[in-house]
Structures are given as structure tokens and as C-alpha cells.
Amino acid sequence: MMRRIAVCLVSLVLTSPVWAQDQEHKDSPPATGGSGMPMDMSKMGPWTRKPTNEAQTRKEIEAWVKEGDAIMKRRDFEADIARADFPIYMATDNSKGIPSTETYDRQKYVEMVKPMFEQMPADMQAKHKLDITVLSDSLVVLEDDFTLTMGGQKYSGKNAGLLVKRDGQWKWKAFFEAGWGDMPPPAAVGGSGMQEDPEKPQ
Structure with a gap:
């Protein structure tokens, strides 16, 4: 692009x-x-704006992903949302293949993500196969081919996003993951969060 x-x-x-x-x-x-x-x-x-040390940036992103798994395991929600650079842009689709996108401020993000975060099984384990594209010292495109193991079941998928380095810390600026468009809205809000693409036929 x-x-x-x-x-x-x-x-x-x-x-x-x-x-x-x-x-x-x-x-x-x-x-x-x-x-x-x-x-x-x-x-x-x-x-x-070519990277000054691409190998070092890759190591930082790998460590950042591991840190995210540790945060999830100890269920530290405040630490989790601190890893987002608000407003954050998110995209998904539903079972009909209809894409939906939304820009989230901190409050809206918390309303959507916190209920899911709190319901994550304590025995969840994650494995990652990362594809890291370093655009500059402050912009990285991250693709993750992951496997989650929880409750004796394995779930695999892919996601991608844009990371930005803000005040020395890597944070999500955009996140894309398929399949969440049919998720029921959180009890705290009356809408479904993400909006279907108005230009996409129903």
C-alpha cells in the first residue's frame, strides 16, 4: 500500500x-x-526511514508477543489494554463473509474486549509462528499464524496488524482477525461494536 x-x-x-x-x-x-x-x-x-537495526526490532516484537501471552495467563487486563495505541482500528468478518470494521477509543474497546478476556480459560497455551515486516524503527506489520490449546482442544488461526512504537513501547494500532462478526454484543452495550461495510452487498 x-x-x-x-x-x-x-x-x-x-x-x-x-x-x-x-x-x-x-x-x-x-x-x-x-x-x-x-x-x-x-x-x-x-x-x-529505513530501519537502523532490523534484527533488534524483530527481537523486540518477539519479546512483545511473549509478554502478551504472559499478561493473558495472569489475566492482567490493565496491562493488556496498555498495549493498544488508542484509537485503534479493527476489522473482522462474519460467517457470511461480510467484513466489518470499527475504530475504537479506550472505553469502547474495554466494553468489547473485557468480557472475553475474563472468560479465557486458565489453562490456555499459545504457540506462534510470526511473520514480522519492519517498515521503520517505529512501524511494524505483524502476521501471526497461531495455535491455542485450551480445555483439551486446539484452535488455530491467523491474525495481522500494525504495531507502532510510542514513547519507547510497542503497541497495537490496527488489528485484523477473521470470524468475530457473529459475536453477540457485550451486555454493557446495545450494539454489536463493529459495523458492516455499507458498500458490501448483504
Whole structure:
């Protein structure tokens, strides 16, 4: 997605009428980004924010995931929600394949997640196969192919999300996991939380 944006920006500069005129008239004004100032592509874009230590960032994310399992095991809900950078964007779908998305502030997130958190079996064990894409020192895309064991049963699935490093701490900024669209609403609220995509046919 971001690579596509970068390509479009470069294409915009190279194909703009101002650029074409500049090839014919060397004294023509340079392309601008809308502010009236020349657009210096060397000062912005992913090439200016390459990771300084990708291996170290990967280790930090692996440790962060393990910490999340420990928090879940001891049922420390406050520690769990401290790992989210609110507002947080979430997406899922239901048994009919209809996607739903919602942006959550802290209060709405607590209302949805806390009842599920408190009902997690004490014997739950998690295994993870992580795919970590380091975009920069403060942006990471995380994919998790996981297996949960609880009550003698195994459940496997995948989720993905965006992590941001805020004040030295990694936090969820976006989280995507299929299959929760049919979940009944929490008793504390009257809605189902996530909203079906209005552009998706029923």
C-alpha cells in the first residue's frame, strides 16, 4: 500500500505539466507539493526511514508477543489494554463473509474486549509462528499464524496488524482477525461494536 503511494507520488512529479515544461524551459518553476514550496523527494518517503537495526526490532516484537501471552495467563487486563495505541482500528468478518470494521477509543474497546478476556480459560497455551515486516524503527506489520490449546482442544488461526512504537513501547494500532462478526454484543452495550461495510452487498 505505502509502496503504491510512493510510486504514485514519483509518477505525479515526473508526469506533471510543470515537469514537462521544465524539460523545455530550464528556468520554469519546479513541481510543488501544494504548499508553494518545491517538493524535495529526498526528504520524505520510505527511503528516508529505513530501519537502523532490523534484527533488534524483530527481537523486540518477539519479546512483545511473549509478554502478551504472559499478561493473558495472569489475566492482567490493565496491562493488556496498555498495549493498544488508542484509537485503534479493527476489522473482522462474519460467517457470511461480510467484513466489518470499527475504530475504537479506550472505553469502547474495554466494553468489547473485557468480557472475553475474563472468560479465557486458565489453562490456555499459545504457540506462534510470526511473520514480522519492519517498515521503520517505529512501524511494524505483524502476521501471526497461531495455535491455542485450551480445555483439551486446539484452535488455530491467523491474525495481522500494525504495531507502532510510542514513547519507547510497542503497541497495537490496527488489528485484523477473521470470524468475530457473529459475536453477540457485550451486555454493557446495545450494539454489536463493529459495523458492516455499507458498500458490501448483504
